[in-house]
Amino acid sequence: MLTGKLVRLRALEPSDAEAIQRWNEDPAVLQWMINDYPESLPQIAKRLGEDRPRNSYDKLILAIETLADRTPIGVIALTDAEPENGRAELDVYVGEAAYRNGGYGTDAIRVICRYGFDQMRLHGISLWVVPENEAARHVYKKLGFVEEGRERERFRRDGKWYDLIVMSMLEGELVDE
Ligand SMILES: CC(C)(COP(=O)(O)OP(=O)(O)OC[C@H]1O[C@@H](n2cnc3c(N)ncnc32)[C@H](O)[C@@H]1OP(=O)(O)O)[C@@H](O)C(=O)NCCC(=O)NCCS
Incomplete structure (x- = not known):
């Protein structure tokens, strides 16, 4: 169910800590992500291990790994799902440059959206993206996300303000290959 053409989505493991620390220090990942303050390797491992609650309806955070050789390459999440409205928020990054x-x-987002609609019975999935993040916007549109509005100067990076575009996809709108 959590398998696509190129990737499989699986629970995060403490052994992912090293890769996650490396990804979280990559400027290409950091550029448009709302990132946390720096974490040590033991802090990340603890967060991924003993401190980690089970994945659940309102907090589903998964590793993206290649189907070909099980290399972990990124993280994808559906969070803050509201049962009354069947709506959750998507976050994603491919950390492995x-x-x-x-x-x-594209494959990972398609897999998690399909899971959200078919298994979690979501009605819609929302996300926020910086207008300058052309690659991400292209991928989201290609998959069926629609731009709905813009929050002005909502995101600050390196002393500069950026707008955030809100996008969403409703059930039935996911574009299959
Ligand atoms: C956004 C992201 C998740 C996409 O994952 P990816 O594996 O690189 O994406 P894919 O290879 O599936 O698709 C990339 C698409 O963007 C297109 N693209 C790449 N650079 C582009 C650019 N500057 N402008 C427009 N389109 C671009 C590619 O041509 C490709 O489209 P196509 O398949 O129609 O040819 C990944 O680039 C990433 O993690 N970026 C850093 C973190 C980030 O920005 N996360 C999203 C925050 S909202």
């Missing part, structure tokens, strides 16, 4: 622009992000 060599795998960016290889179709993995």
Whole structure:
């Protein structure tokens, strides 16, 4: 169910800590993500291990790994799901630079959206993206997300303000291959 053409989505493991720390320090990932303050390796491992609550309806955070050789390449999440409204928020990054622009992000988003609609019975999935993040906007549109509005100067990075575009996809709108 959580398997696509190129990737499989699985629970995060403490052994992912090293890769996650590396990804979270990559400027290409950091550029448009709302990131936390720096974390040590033991802090990340603890967060992924003993401190980690089970994945659940309102907090589903998964590793993206390649189907070909099970290499972990990123993280994808559906969070803050509201049962009354059947709505959740999507976050995604392909942290492993060599795998960016290889179709993995598109596949992972398609898999988690399908899971959200078919299994979690969501009615809609929302996300926020910086207008300057052309690659992400392209991927979201290609999959069926629609731009709905813009929050002005909502995101601050390196002393500069950026708008955030809100996008969403309703059930039945996911574009299959
Ligand atoms: C956004 C992201 C998840 C996409 O994953 P990915 O595996 O690199 O994406 P894919 O390879 O599936 O698709 C990339 C698409 O963007 C297109 N693209 C790449 N750079 C582009 C650009 N500058 N402008 C427009 N389109 C671009 C590619 O041509 C490709 O489209 P196509 O398949 O129609 O040819 C990934 O790039 C990433 O993690 N970026 C950093 C973190 C981030 O921005 N996360 C999203 C925050 S909202």
